[in-house]
Amino acid sequence: MTTIDASRPIDLASRPDNYLTHTRGFLSWALTLDHKRIGVMYMAAVLVSFFVGGVFALLVRTELLTPGQTIPGVTADVYNQFFTLHGAIMVFLVIIPSIPAALGNFVLPIMLGAKDVAFPRLNLGSFYLWLAGAAFTLVSLAMGGFDTGWTFYTPYSTTTTTGGVIPVLFGVFILGFSSIFTGMNFVVTVHKLRPPGMTWFRMPLFLWAIYATAIIQVLATPVLAITLMLVVIERTINIGIFDPSMGGDPVLFQHFFWFYSHPAVYIMILPAMGIISELISVHAHRHIFGYKFIALSSIAIAIFSFLVWGHHMFTSGQSPLMNTLFSLISFSVAIPSAVKVFNWLTTLYKGNISLTTPMWYALSFMVLFTIGGLTGIHLATLNTDVHLHDTYFVVAHFHYVMMGSALIGMIGGLHHWWPKMTGKMYSEKLGTAACIIIFIGFNVTFFTQFYLGAKGMPRRYYDYLPEYQTYHVISTIGSYIMASGFFLTAYCLLSSLYSGRKAAANPWGGGSLEWQCTSPPPHDNFAVQPSVGDCYDFRALRWDETTQGYVNDPALAAEAARNPLH
């Protein structure tokens, strides 16, 4: 059934008002309740953090060019702080909020056909909580930094002498609540504020992914919050339930931490999978294959995510029975993940693929996620994990998933919705070139680390045996290639703000509701309630040379209506 409204012409000139120009001045942004502005502010803040986290990554890689000290002044202790900061910033300040809070905030209500999220004030509050969390991280740096690793394992985190541990724990605690409130907002919006006609199974797959993510955020994050508080108390008064000398249990910390942090991996990857579902379908101009399977696999992943935390602790002294159970359940996560990958592949098959920048990112995602996912099976297998545990193999695996998949998905989504967010088109040539450079750099950096890890190089080490040096050098060169790709991306996007062509309402040929409003969208999203149809049925769309975008063609719409897809 097709119900794309062809009677509503998209006319930029008649609606000059958009959310960027609706009101002016600093306070109109700082106190805004508009989900689009909040999304844009999140995006700017997250990208700044990404830059900072990236600088620390390059410092780590540069230090590892030679065994022993490479950068003058970077001792082993300073190096420990570098990789800790890289991890903590990238996980808590960048990847977790990047897609839900930045892109999700911007597009979720528009895709749904709603005016805003359910609780706009809470939404703004989440953003300020994020800023407060980031501020605490800076305070921590001023107080001597922290070298605990991003995982804050006890007893190290309760005994290390670096001065910034307590502020950063508070920072992450606050960031957790920012994440919880965003999740609550999304769950309530999806449940209670879907406009008439927007049924569950008409929602774009990105919304299903964000919804599944939000459920994990709401249910898992409080466990991290209380755990961090218990560590703070233990560190302050030198006794606590993680301290074995008084009958406490340090492995309890690991249980608590991974009960949050494993689901957090899906907080990072699920929204990226949602983006890829949109990108693949829109840029291949073909109806998404297996809509319900992709939608429900997101929910399945959310449920599985709570049952696999023990696979981080195969060598922590769990009973063999527990290890076996966690191993088996971890394998089963491969099923819903593969459901998605095969459905994307099938969507591409016989699709009319436009090799746009977002499509390049989507293809990169599929390659990198497949590698990241399949190497996860080595780690979920007990007997190989005992060897690979705490080696660079693990580092490579989770970078393929967290960076190669989650972050690449985010950047792909950023390119996909950039015309909608800013009203400007970027240079396709630059965007594509940057994507390819990042893809090459990424693989040179991290594929090498699979070898490094398989040969026994432990992670987090400052010094290493000379026989590992070749691999480290290759990996570091890859990280420089990758960095240049990201700078090119930044140039490509930022220069479009000044010299980019004006974006049409629907430059890619998307069918979901955000492509029905102007680029950038007006302040209240829709002048009239949009009509809701199958957002993956693109048959009524026709490329229009004059606006350089897709428009609804009444003749095609009528023909599509005569031949319903289902």
Place this chain on the structure above:
Amino acid sequence: MAVKTATVVDPFDAPRARHAAGVFGMWLFLITLGVLFVATILGYLVVRLNPDPAEPFRPLDAPGLPHLLLLSTGALMASSAAMHGTVRAIRQGLQRRAARLAGLTLALAIGFLSLQAWAWLDLWRAELRIEDSLYAWTFYVLTGLHAAHVIGGLVPLVVVWWRARSGRYSPEHPEGAVYCAMYWHFLDAVWLVLYATLWLGSLNAAA
């Protein structure tokens, strides 16, 4: 097929839909807090049930839980009941009764906190220091965690009391009081579970 045009009101503009969204959001918030307390209690159980041959969980010279806690439990339950009455009165349009009951809720909540503080002082005078044992540590931290949530709840409670006094609620618009009551009953339930757990945990096996 004909173009579908929406004639129904956007739920975003419908007060009833907004209220339903508020109640649902409140449930999610309580579930989040519930997970937080469940994790804390599970952590407590793990260290409590850890077989430690050296000494019992509650050191032999450490006092048991103060009986004052029974009194504070009563105060919190009464406070929860008064809050329930407040919302009922608002729904029935009995504004003065609602204001009185909201004031009573507030007084009982402050009473609960005072009794908790008194219980802490009693233990402190009995030389039970937080750094002495996990028995002391868990007692202070868990009751403290709950008390922090009660203190946090005083702010909305004062607002509800103030708004009830100035007649800002009506049977059609009880929203704020309803959300506050949900939180209050939640704190009551959490305390009962927490108290039962701590009390059972404070009993040493016959030694």
